[in-house]
Amino acid sequence: MFSGWRPHLGQQAFLASGAPVRVLACGRRWGKTEVIAAEIARALLGDAPREVLLVAPSQEQAMLGFERALEFLHRVGAHPTVRRTPAPTLTLGKGKLWARSAARGGMLLRGRKAHLIIVDEAAYVPEQVVHEVLTPMLADTGGKLALVSTPRGKNYFYRLYQQGQDDGVHIWSLRSPSWHNPLLSPTVLQMQASLMTQRQFQIEYGAQFLDAAGQVFRTEWVDRALLLHLQPEGLTVAGVDWARSHDYTALAILHGSREGATLLDIRRWQGLSWTEQVEVVARRIQMYAATRVLCDRTGVGDPLLEALQTAGVPHAEGVAFTQAFKQSLIENLTLMLEGARLQLLPDPDLLHELYHFEATPTARGARLQAAQGVHDDLVIALALAAWTLPRAAHSAVRTSGAQRTP
Ligand SMILES: Nc1ncnc2c1ncn2[C@@H]1O[C@H](COP(=O)(O)OP(=O)(O)OP(=O)(O)O)[C@@H](O)[C@H]1O
Ligand SMILES: [Mg+2]
Structure with a gap:
């Protein structure tokens, strides 16, 4: 797809799904931001006009995906117009990408429309922003939504994941632990495991939707x-x-x-x-x-x-x-x-x-x-x-x- 870049199997599955809603729950260092960036670049390089929105819980996190998408575009010789302040925006032909933080209830996003919305670390973005701000932006365009994240308990992200497991047509979902990324060194994984409690490792690297046991704040x-x-x-x-x-x-x-x-x-x-x-x-x-x-x-x-x-x-x-x-x-x-x-x-x-x-x-x-x-x-x-x-x-x-x- 992009010269020299090979998506691993989980990333391939995400990129191949044509479902209107995609829910990808995976461990840390799995390559979430990487596959998001590839998806964005692919959308911007297509022929159709494309308004793409990348949302993350913080501006720094949104910026990471934005810069990675830009690298993918540069790789294939595309030269978009880039503006980083006051908020990151990129234009390539009829395509446009904006990267925004979901903080302050996503107020800055209201009233816009988009063909593709991708949310990085979606389990850390309030449910209300996804349902009340982002989803309506896709209504006119029949656009697609992709939520990618490490799990954070059995919240709305978990429920959408479950719906994907039951439905599979309207909502596609996949759960995949960090070790499904063949590029992640087993030594690094072992080191992380030794630094964390078992519960934490199961969540952060095993991509499990765990709640309760030991958790103080539900x-x-x-x-x-x-x-x-x-x-x-x-x-x-x-x-x-x-x-x-x-x-x-x-x-x-x-x-x-x-x-x-x-x-x-x-x-x-x-x-x-x-x-x-x-x-x-x-x-x-x-x-x-x-x-x-x-x-x-x-x-x-x-x-x-x-x-x-x-x-x-x-x-x-x-x-x-x-x-x-x-x-x-x-x-x-x-x-x-x-x-x-x-x-x-x-x-x-x-x-x-x-x-x-x-x-x-x-x-x-x-x-x-x-x-x-x-x-x-x-x-x-x-x-x-x-x-x-x-x-x-x-x-x-x-x-x-x-x-x-x-
Ligand atoms: N298909 C791939 N080909 C080459 N490198 C990859 C691929 N997928 C991921 N990587 C590399 O693996 C590392 C982790 O990727 P990335 O930052 O996208 O993971 P992440 O799941 O978003 O991690 P985090 O949990 O820290 O946010 C990065 O150095 C990234 O460049
Ligand atoms: Mg990431």
Whole structure:
């Protein structure tokens, strides 16, 4: 198809299917982005006018597929017009490709039409974006949809996969573990297996749709939290988890109370000096004017907290983690998600961390943490922020002392 490029068997099957909807569930390093890029290039090189849309959970992920598709086009001597800012767009004759992030509910996509829509890491894109934004874009053109991803529990991606297994005509589906990619070295696979829990390896490399066992935050709660439209009253608060050695520094900003809250911002940074970490965190907290700030001071002690207080967040407080405190912290977050009292953002890193956060039974209760090889910095920052929320919206506006009951 493209000189020198040979799709492996799974990739061939995906490319050969003419079904209107294709669902491809496979392990990491399987060659998902590669086959997506090949499919896009093939569509753009065809004779018919082609509006192709590549969607991914984040802009960085969308950009990966975009650049890979461009490489395929260059390989066959095509020279499309490329624009990377403000958003990646490529034009080749009558064909056009745009690569977009599904963040913010895919608002920027509404009202357009497309002949082919491909979603990379689809299990990390909210269901609502696929059904309410993307599918209608294909209605006028009779276009095709392809969803490609590593699994994330039994969510909508799993249900479509199942429908494909039952139907096979309108929806084609395939599940294929990473080792079906003959180019993936067995040594790399073995190394990954040794770095992860068995459950995680089964999901990430075995492409299995696993839920429950050991999972603290159920996938359906998390997915529902992405669909909520809360307009809570209360305070704006922040939770901070500082990086230790190879970790990320993570910050979560919430608004509301424990009765109902929305996530305004969540992010993580890696490879920054202590001074830089304090600076970026202080700047964001000031931007949102968070009135309560709670930092994990386990292992990093008071100097960081003092630096943050000096950097313009004088009201920042610190807490040292004990097993019991961590238990309460995670329990509170679990209850808020279970009770549909927390509205989340579709941040792929956060969804990944929530999905892989596990409780392992031990002699002295449960050990709560991310599966080995996965970070939990965002979950901890989120849990700290949720803990810091006022218990009820009205308690947020109480002034000390003279509280009169009506
Ligand atoms: N048919 C192929 N021919 C040559 N190289 C391939 C082929 N398919 C995949 N690869 C290579 O294998 C590696 C993994 O591919 P790719 O990034 O597409 O996988 P992925 O499933 O999207 O991975 P991730 O889970 O990390 O997103 C890349 O280096 C890619 O170039
Ligand atoms: Mg990929």
